[in-house]
Amino acid sequence: MSSDVIVIGGGIAGLATAHELIRSGASVTILERSRCGLEASWAGAGILSPLLPWDYPQSVARLAQLSNSLFPEFIEALTTETGIDPEYQASGMLVLPELLPESSGDAKGLRQDARNQMAEDWCGRNAFPMTRVRSREIARALARDQEAFWLPGVCQVRNPRLLQALIRAVNLAGGKIVEHTAVAGLRVERGRTQSISTSQGDEYSADHYIVAAGPWSRQLLGEHALKLDIWPVRGQILLFKAQPGLLDTILLQEWDYFYLIPRHDGHILAGSTLEEAGFDKSPTTEARQILLAKAHALVPALTEETVSGHWAGLRPGSPANIPVIDRHPSISNLYLNSGHYRYGVTMAPGSARLLSNIILDKPQPVDVTPYQWPR
Ligand SMILES: Cc1cc2nc3c(=O)[nH]c(=O)nc-3n(C[C@H](O)[C@H](O)[C@H](O)COP(=O)(O)OP(=O)(O)OC[C@H]3O[C@@H](n4cnc5c(N)ncnc54)[C@H](O)[C@@H]3O)c2cc1C
Known part of the structure; x- marks a missing residue:
């Protein structure tokens, strides 16, 4: 089984990245251990801002601001594509x-x-x-x-509805979602991920592999996590x-x-x-x-x-609430979009855009050095 991009984890980080990549023409498969959108991404409160932005490093505020600028178009696209209203509102x-x-x-x-x-x-x-x-x-x-x-100006969204809309949009756009399939390990050779194996014993291969497994990301990566600190x-x-x-x-x-x-x-x-x-x-x-x-x-x-x-x-x-949105330092087709801590919904469209730009080799709208994979 193969596709351009495999995304591991069907929370907001994985789904938003898949959505962004599909819109850029990629063929994407999401592998989800249980069902998409039922973990933190469902449980979260849906405030679209750091609670007190002035208490955080500028890299947190910058990613939130980028996302805020993308949210209206993101919601508009999802609502038009799926008919589901995620109740995005500037409630202040x-x-x-x-x-x-x-x-x-x-x-x-x-x-x-x-x-x-x-x-x-x-x-x-x-x-x-x-x-x-x-x-x-x-x-x-x-x-x-x-x-x-x-x-x-502070906005909010109703998480379960946003997730439903994203799942439907990914499906409608031709993305493949494989649920009840846990990724068990990565086979890495010559600086590239060659394939991944699942708990069912299946193997999947693709050109690019994105880990978006929330708090499970470090465990999943094992020795390839390097100094990644996500808990x-x-x-x-x-x-x-x-x-x-x-x-x-x-x-x-x-x-x-x-x-x-x-x-x-x-x-x-x-x-x-x-x-x-x-x-x-x-x-x-x-x-x-x-x-x-x-x-x-x-x-x-x-x-x-x-x-x-x-x-x-x-x-x-994650330390200081700064996510990692980056390519692996030594495995050229392995990427991470995780560690958004308290603000994964807030940062979703911005993070998806940054990672998609890295994969597609496009210029970035902000400095991405703060989101590098720690080595
Ligand atoms: C109580 C609470 C309130 C919050 N409030 C807000 C808020 O107001 N605003 C805000 O922006 N954020 C908020 N957050 C934070 C936000 O919800 C998270 O940062 C975000 O949901 C993380 O998304 P994710 O996709 O990285 O992780 P997750 O939602 O955890 O998704 C990861 C997915 O990966 C899957 N997975 C794991 N391991 C594997 C594997 N081996 N193989 C396949 N799949 C796997 C999991 O099953 C899961 O579906 C809140 C969180 C909580 C808990």
């Missing part, structure tokens, strides 16, 4: 700084002022719209009125069903990164945890209680009675 994000008691004024207050100034400077430099507001001007359901930052970081989300319109915008607490994300139909996602639990993706009672307490403290209408779901997913953790 309201950032709530920590409320300091009067007595803590001085040192802590000064630190907060400095952070606020840093955030404003960063937004100014990066043409990222931001204004200072009173929080209840934007979200009336909040328990407290306070000073806040309003970022009206699983569990994240849990609690889902509420509220009256549509209770909340129209994303809320983010600055000090603990706790967020609420409203969907059109009244669902509100509360998240998320950051836990090192290996490959265990079971939701826990403790996390449920913490997320419920935080959600209720922020928006009192969110109570136990309104909880309607709870799940966990495994992010592909």
